[in-house]
Amino acid sequence: MNTSSLAKKKSGSTDIKQYGMLIALILIYSIFNLLSGGKNVSPMNINNLIMQNSYVVILAVGMLLCVLTGNVDLSVGSVVAFTGAACAIMVLDLHIPTPAAFLGILVCGLLVGAWQGFFIAYLKVPAFVVTLANMLIFRGLTMVILGGQTKGPLPTEYIQIGAGYLPEIYTNIGGQKIELLSILAGFIASLIVIYLEIRSVNKKKSYGFEVPAAWQEVLKLAVIILIINFFTVKLSLYNGLPVVLALMLVLIIIYTFITNNTVPGRQIYAVGGNEKAARLSGIKTQRVMFWIYVSMGLMSALAGIVLSARNASATPKAGDGFELDAIASCYIGGAAALGGSGTILGAVIGALIMGVLNNGMSLIGWSVDIQRVVKGLVLLGAVTIDLISKKKAS
Amino acid sequence: MADVILEMKHITKEFSGVKALDDVNLTVERGEIHALCGENGAGKSTLMNILSAVYPYGDYSGEILYNGEEGKFRDIRDSERKGIVIIHQELALSPYLSIAENVFLGNEITNINNVIDWSKTRQKAKEILEKIGLPDENVNLPVNKLSVGKQQLVEIAKALAKKVELLILDEPTASLNDEDSKKLLNIILGLKERGITCIMISHKLNELSQVADSITVIRDGKTIETLKKGKDDLNEDRIIKGMVGRELTNRYPPRESKLGDVAFEVRDWTVHHPDDPERVVLKDVNFNVRKGEVVGFAGLMGAGRTELAMSIFGKSYGTSISGEIYKDGKKLVLRDVQDAIRNGIAYTSEDRKDYGLVLINDVRWNMTLSSLRDRFSRHWVIDKNEEIVAAEEYRKKLNIKTHSIKQITGSLSGGNQQKVVLSKWILTNPDVLILDEPTRGIDVGAKYEIYEIINDLAKAGKAVIFISSEMPELLGICDRIYVLNQGEIAGELDKEDFSQEMIMKIIMSHTRREKPTI
Structure with missing residues (x-):
């Protein structure tokens, strides 16, 4: 059928872009694998990679929505520090139970987001200005409530969320200690992926749309399952599944679903693509804008908790420059600077590219100064290549 | 033999393998108003962009003879120096600058040290405005305070400031009402009396048949014919016949209300x-x-x-x-x-690009935008397969010419964009x-x-x-x-x-x- 073959073609082109980034990620990883003499695939390093980059991934997920509207949020680094500090104070000084403190801080994050969203969406103050102002405000507030001091150490149950692991069941195979739950998780995840793919293919068939050839499907599934199990097996050889990994995955799945498959998600793209047309199409553009910043506030608070937990303390300097990492992740991941296009998965891959670069350069002993230069060049290069390839396509 | 100012010979221009112009010839006599007609995408604008060196020499094949010598224009400045000025459909004015500043934009009057001579600028601007029938306009007014019609005139003033010999106007009256259009056409006739040659692209055929001395019709990248005043019949039906290649007997479909x-x-x-x-x-x-x-x-x-x-x-x-x-x-x-x-209730805006479509997104995406919540989703979750079915249905129903419903709307022609907008609103099931x-x-x-x-x-x-x-x-x-x-x-x-x-x-x-x- 004509219809379906055409429909297929385009979905292929967006896929190719995403695959391109994934291939770049794998390539960078492989290069550093050679340079570091295989150090970066060790179970411990993979564990570190996940832990070190969890907050950037969380922030990039929230940031993508802002970037989709053609804006950014510069305040996230400061809000991360502020929420982390406030949470530490609640637990250590006010003796509030950790779960209650977490909940309180998430609400606090929502309020910070609402505060910013109110100025941006309803008073029409440019987002750049609002978030720049709040970057100063919350960095200042962090210093004030911490009195310029580091607050710690945080209790074990607190640290669990940033540095802890899901329940572990160990067994010994041939002298090698193996954690079984991660193996099981990898197995279940593989089954879910297969099930979802089959369901989507069947649905397409029921509409009479053409579906990709069976071998393509099998290849695609095989690659995905290989990647999943590569990580879960590696993790099983270390301490099992980090809590932050589960947290990250849940967020990625929720945000991907929202942006891809829901009406509010579509509305965000519409506002970013052409706000005037969106408004005349019945979209409440101010409301969309408001909720994007509320969501960003929530993600910042979550990252604040994770970061303070990983450090086992809250410091005035925490989260410095995180906003730039998150923004860079979105752009490296193919989001358009003018808004309207970009994907959650792209932003996550962007964050991972930055993470793998950082990690790799540290392993081979490059200094932090050089690392910045390289990251800057990668950002510039990625966006330039993206723009040129778009121009060529049109 | 008539005095020929411009001859474009065997012009061929390709865009990634697709011929936009195929052996096009155009001959313009000095001091005439020469209209260029053709459907959207016929190649009119491409031809004019070649002439004004938006596409520079070497980007096309063929020859341009201007005032008897071969013109190898490298860029727009190059062609402007020779007296060829193009006014694009989208106005190129800087909205917050004054009329005087805009008239001399990129062409500033300076004294010795590259410092702008403001009094001279204002005085000259005033002189030029008088020539085009705006003697009372304050030249210090920012152009965004002017009506679209007057802004169009400022564009012409800008061209005059450049000592234009051959003025190209791309759809000058597209965004004007009948009265303002008439004024503008009179000014163009006035320019003709001053000896300025005009090439004018327009869809408003009645205007062309009023003012044009010759009309060249382009269809599918080829020159079809050139009609001359006094020799050929320049009425609308005759032009349309050339444009569409057949007689369009009735311009409005019949309807029984x-x-x-x-x-x-x-x-x-x-x-x-x-x-x-x-x-x-x-x-x-x-x-x-x-x-x-x-x-x-x-x-x-x-x-x-x-x-x-x-x-x-x-x-x-x-x-x-x-x-x-x-x-x-x-x-x-x-x-x-x-x-x-x-x-x-449904409303389709007069400005489909700014208010109607999200140009970076595809046909299907745009079509369902207004009815997404009520028709294509359940509990806020979008049913993409239903979207595809509906978009395909309307693509066929409204005869939208696109490779697929996945084509970006920004790359569609105006007519097809409008059909997408109409589909989008019909899908909301309005009364x-x-x-x-x-x-x-x-x-x-x-x-x-x-x-x-x-x-x-x-x-x-x-x-x-x-x-x-x-x-x-x-x-x-x-x-x-x-x-x-x-x-x-x-x-x-x-x-x-x-x-x-x-x-x-x-x-x-x-x-x-x-x-x-x-």
């Missing part, structure tokens, strides 16, 4: 300006539309037609809005666009459709198709409100016409009384009556 009850009624509608709440933009407007009826809104630019439509459409325009809206006899309160859509200039900037063939769509909508019992600045089209497809002038309904015409003269008469007498009281 079957009118039902009053479907939509607006009473005592008064709207104030959003930036200046004291200013009344619309005053006590009353009108109604029946089921199956196409009601036209005529009026000059600035009469308040778009403002009326948008203020009705969920208060998308204006402040302190008062008045009542009734649908099928029931009073409606429409606080926002969503209310309007839910109550079966009342307000179509604001739906055929603006669209070629003849696509216009006919849009008329057919309007007819089909009326046939299905929808109430259609049709706003247009092109009077023949209003007369051709409406059942009834309201004339709006200075924010008030100046008159109402039934089909028997339709004529352009009648509409103009109503506007004129209303304006006269109003003048003393302001």
Whole structure:
């Protein structure tokens, strides 16, 4: 059928872009694998990679929505520090139970987001200005409530969320200690992926749309399952599944679903693509804008908790420059600077590219100064290549 | 032998393997107004972009003879130095700069040290404005304070400041109403008397047949013919025949109107300006539309037609809005666009690129945007397969020419973009459709198709409100016409009384009556 073959073609082109980034990620990883003499695939390093980059991934997920509207949020680094500090104070000084403190801080994050969203969406103050102002405000507030001091150490149950692991069941195979739950998780995840793919293919068939050839499907599934199990097996050889990994995955799945498959998600793209047309199409553009910043506030608070937990303390300097990492992740991941296009998965891959670069350069002993230069060049290069390839396509 | 200023010979230009121009020839005589006609995508603009070196020498094959010598223009400045100036359809003015600054933009009058000589700039600007019939305009005024018509004139002033010999105008009257268009055409005729040669691209064929000395028709990247005044017949039908390659016997599809009850009624509608709440933009407007009826809104630019439509459409325009809206006899309160859509009202903007489409997204995506929540989702989750089915259905129904429903709307032609916008609103299943200039900037063939769509909508019992600045089209497809002038309904015409003269008469007498009281 004509219809379906055409429909297929385009979905292929967006896929190719995403695959391109994934291939770049794998390539960078492989290069550093050679340079570091295989150090970066060790179970411990993979564990570190996940832990070190969890907050950037969380922030990039929230940031993508802002970037989709053609804006950014510069305040996230400061809000991360502020929420982390406030949470530490609640637990250590006010003796509030950790779960209650977490909940309180998430609400606090929502309020910070609402505060910013109110100025941006309803008073029409440019987002750049609002978030720049709040970057100063919350960095200042962090210093004030911490009195310029580091607050710690945080209790074990607190640290669990940033540095802890899901329940572990160990067994010994041939002298090698193996954690079984991660193996099981990898197995279940593989089954879910297969099930979802089959369901989507069947649905397409029921509409009479053409579906990709069976071998393509099998290849695609095989690659995905290989990647999943590569990580879960590696993790099983270390301490099992980090809590932050589960947290990250849940967020990625929720945000991907929202942006891809829901009406509010579509509305965000519409506002970013052409706000005037969106408004005349019945979209409440101010409301969309408001909720994007509320969501960003929530993600910042979550990252604040994770970061303070990983450090086992809250410091005035925490989260410095995180906003730039998150923004860079979105752009490296193919989001358009003018808004309207970009994907959650792209932003996550962007964050991972930055993470793998950082990690790799540290392993081979490059200094932090050089690392910045390289990251800057990668950002510039990625966006330039993206723009040129778009121009060529049109 | 006539004095030939420009000869373009065997021009061929390819865009990634597709021939946009194929062996095109154009000969322009000195001091004439030479019109270029053709459907959208025929290659008119490409040809002019070659002439003005937007596509520089070497980017095309063929030869340009200008004033008898071969022109190998490297860039726009190069061609401007030779006296060739192009005015694009989208105005290239800097909105916050003054008229004088804009007139000499990129061409500043300086004294020795590259310092701008302001008094001379203003004086020269004033002189040029006098030449084009704007003697009283303050040259220090920022151009965004001017009407579109006057901005167009500033563009011409800019060209004159560059000592233009050959002026190229791309759709100069596309965004002007009849009166302003007439003024502009008179100025172009004035330029001709000064010895300036003009090449003009336009879709408004009646204008071309009035002012042009020769008309070259381009179709599918090839020159079809050149018609000469005095030798050939330059009437519209003759031009259209060349453009579409066949006789278009009827420019408006026939329709039998079957009118039902009053479907939509607006009473005592008064709207104030959003930036200046004291200013009344619309005053006590009353009108109604029946089921199956196409009601036209005529009026000059600035009469308040778009403002009326948008203020009705969920208060998308204006402040302190008062008045009542009734649908099928029931009073409606429409606080926002969503209310309007839910109550079966649709509005397609006159500016489809800025207000109608998200150009970076594809056909399917745009088509479902307004009906996403009510038609294509359950519990906020979108059913993408249903979207594809609906988009394919409307692509076929409305004959939208695209590779697929996954094509980006920004790469479609104007007519096809408009069809996407119409599909999007038809998908909201409206009872009342307000179509604001739906055929603006669209070629003849696509216009006919849009008329057919309007007819089909009326046939299905929808109430259609049709706003247009092109009077023949209003007369051709409406059942009834309201004339709006200075924010008030100046008159109402039934089909028997339709004529352009009648509409103009109503506007004129209303304006006269109003003048003393302001």
